[in-house]
Amino acid sequence: MDEQREMKVKNRTMVRTMIITITVFIVLGFILMVTIGVVQNKPLQQKYKYGIVLDAGSSHTSVYIYEWPAEKENNTGMVQQKHACNVKGKGISSYSDKPTLAGASLKECMDEACEAIPVHRHSETPIYLGATAGMRLLKLGNKSASEEVLKSVGQFLQTYPFSYQGARIITGQEEGAFGWITVNYLSNNFGKASTTFGALDLGGASTQITFVTAKVESQDNTIDFRLYGNDYHLYTHSFLCYGKDQVLKMSLSKSINSKHGQTDIIALEDPCFHEGYNVTMTFQSVFNSPCVGRLNLTQNTFTHVGLGKWSECHTVVRKVFQKSECKYSTCSFNGVFQPPVHGNFGAFSAFYFVMDFLNLTAGSLDKAQSKLQEYCALPWNTIKKMYPHVKEKYLAEYCFSGTYILTLLEDGYNFTSDNWNYIRFIKKIGESDAGWTLGYMLNLTNMIPAEAPDKPLLPYGGYVTFMLLLSFLILSLCLLAYKCFCRPTGSGQRDVI
Ligand SMILES: Nc1ccn([C@@H]2O[C@H](COP(=O)(O)OP(=O)(O)OP(=O)(O)O)[C@@H](O)[C@H]2O)c(=O)n1
Numbered sequence: 001m002d003e004q005r006e007m008k009v010k011n012r013t014m015v016r017t018m019i020i021t022i023t024v025f026i027v028l029g030f031i032l033m034v035t036i037g038v039v040q041n042k043p044l045q046q047k048y049k050y051g052i053v054l055d056a057g058s059s060h061t062s063v064y065i066y067e068w069p070a071e072k073e074n075n076t077g078m079v080q081q082k083h084a085c086n087v088k089g090k091g092i093s094s095y096s097d098k099p100t101l102a103g104a105s106l107k108e109c110m111d112e113a114c115e116a117i118p119v120h121r122h123s124e125t126p127i128y129l130g131a132t133a134g135m136r137l138l139k140l141g142n143k144s145a146s147e148e149v150l151k152s153v154g155q156f157l158q159t160y161p162f163s164y165q166g167a168r169i170i171t172g173q174e175e176g177a178f179g180w181i182t183v184n185y186l187s188n189n190f191g192k193a194s195t196t197f198g199a200l201d202l203g204g205a206s207t208q209i210t211f212v213t214a215k216v217e218s219q220d221n222t223i224d225f226r227l228y229g230n231d232y233h234l235y236t237h238s239f240l241c242y243g244k245d246q247v248l249k250m251s252l253s254k255s256i257n258s259k260h261g262q263t264d265i266i267a268l269e270d271p272c273f274h275e276g277y278n279v280t281m282t283f284q285s286v287f288n289s290p291c292v293g294r295l296n297l298t299q300n301t302f303t304h305v306g307l308g309k310w311s312e313c314h315t316v317v318r319k320v321f322q323k324s325e326c327k328y329s330t331c332s333f334n335g336v337f338q339p340p341v342h343g344n345f346g347a348f349s350a351f352y353f354v355m356d357f358l359n360l361t362a363g364s365l366d367k368a369q370s371k372l373q374e375y376c377a378l379p380w381n382t383i384k385k386m387y388p389h390v391k392e393k394y395l396a397e398y399c400f401s402g403t404y405i406l407t408l409l410e411d412g413y414n415f416t417s418d419n420w421n422y423i424r425f426i427k428k429i430g431e432s433d434a435g436w437t438l439g440y441m442l443n444l445t446n447m448i449p450a451e452a453p454d455k456p457l458l459p460y461g462g463y464v465t466f467m468l469l470l471s472f473l474i475l476s477l478c479l480l481a482y483k484c485f486c487r488p489t490g491s492g493q494r495d496v497i
């Protein structure tokens with residue numbers, strides 16, 4: 001009997017030891033799994049890559065620095081603007097008579113770029129310069145000067161430690177298409193069934209319109225892309241000379257020409273400038289562009305006198321659009337094919353600067369016209385007092401520019417009161433400026449793949465959590481099963497298997 005009791009006590013002690021050992025192992029195992037899960041899930045220190053694009057516009061140059069997580073290059077929406085710098089002074093095309101100075105004008109912003117990008121990334125950071133309508137016009141008027149300017153900026157950029165990828169004049173189609181890519185990339189519209197935004201860009205010397213359409217009747221206006229597994233059939237057109245500074249020159253030159261021969265032009269009355277505005281201008285400053293014809297005058301200067309009459313201004317501005325000829329089913333203006341606009345549009349650059357200043361980014365077309373009419377009727381002195389901190393050159397032109405924008409959108413691109421609210425005036429999307437530069441870099445670095453990259457079933461964090469929960473469940477079941485098989489028997493003993 002004693003032996004039997006001793007055996008029983010021994011057995012019980014053994015079972016207890018086993019249970020304790022197994023429980024300790026299970027608990028230790030679980031702690032280990034949780035620890036690994038937590039450590040694995042800890043956000044890794046991101047490694048960023050960088051790219052630089054210089055937007056050499058007609059009125060000014062901007063330097064944009066983009067950054068993206070190194071391992072997520074091909075995911076949509078990953079590239080963001082890290083820094084932007086506006087070069088002081090005018091655009092590079094204004095250096096036509098002193099081209100060698102064009103490069104050095106970029107120094108301050110390029111030095112900022114060196115600071116903004118970690119030194120160990122400098123040599124692998126691509127840098128691109130794209131010049132737009134100002135340089136297109138200079139090339140038309142003085143080809144060798146445009147080449148000298150490009151050479152100067154190219155040589156200057158190569159003195160920096162970045163990976164120089166060239167300085168060139170981009171085409172109007174590229175400018176339109178890459179603006180469209182930027183807007184839709186930043187809005188996360190690629191790789192989904194969602195529709196895309198059209199893009200409207202207004203600069204100093206050209207304007208672009210780009211949107212997805214089914215049928216394009218003219219080859220010059222077609223661009224096809226396959227992005228993230230979807231085909232996009234784009235309509236795009238860039239109107240050289242229809243940026244707001246060149247249109248002002250065209251409009252002034254038309255008024256001067258209509259006066260020419262009748263009287264000596266001493267004062268040029270302009271309904272698009274505020275009453276009381278009175279500035280001496282040279283004829284040269286109006287006629288110094290391929291967008292306006294030549295004029296032979298003996299005088300050098302004239303006085304630009306404001307009248308502040310919006311409806312007359314509207315009539316004058318309308319005259320820069322030639323609407324009578326169209327050999328296609330539909331046209332925008334100047335005989336250029338354009339399908340009817342449809343869907344949402346993002347309107348950026350000067351579209352935004354001007355409409356934002358005039359507080360016209362929301363509301364109906366009728367309301368925009370009546371508010372602009374009121375604004376244009378304000379005397380110049382009042383305007384100057386209302387906005388003492390705004391650059392006088394910009395301030396003087398907002399009545400004209402606002403009128404031009406409304407006319408371009410309505411009479412030029414055929415927007416109506418019904419689809420006016422589909423236009424969104426935007427400066428930035430998230431942290432990044434809307435414009436062609438981001439799309440240009442994404443394209444040249446192949447960062448937008450034609451096909452959507454394969455995605456794992458679960459994101460990494462989700463995968464670790466799921467595996468942990470599953471392991472926990474299995475262990476719990478094991479414990480439960482163990483408990484069931486160790487249930488006391490009728491004789492008060494335990495069956496140990
Ligand atoms: N706060 C501001 C900033 C700029 N502008 C005007 O907006 C135009 C410049 O627009 P932008 O998109 O910078 O033109 P660019 O890129 O220089 O010209 P382009 O694209 O035609 O080469 C110029 O007329 C400038 O006077 C403005 O009215 N208000």
Ligand SMILES: [Ca+2]
Binds near residue numbers: 057058202203204349
């Ligand atoms: Ca521009």
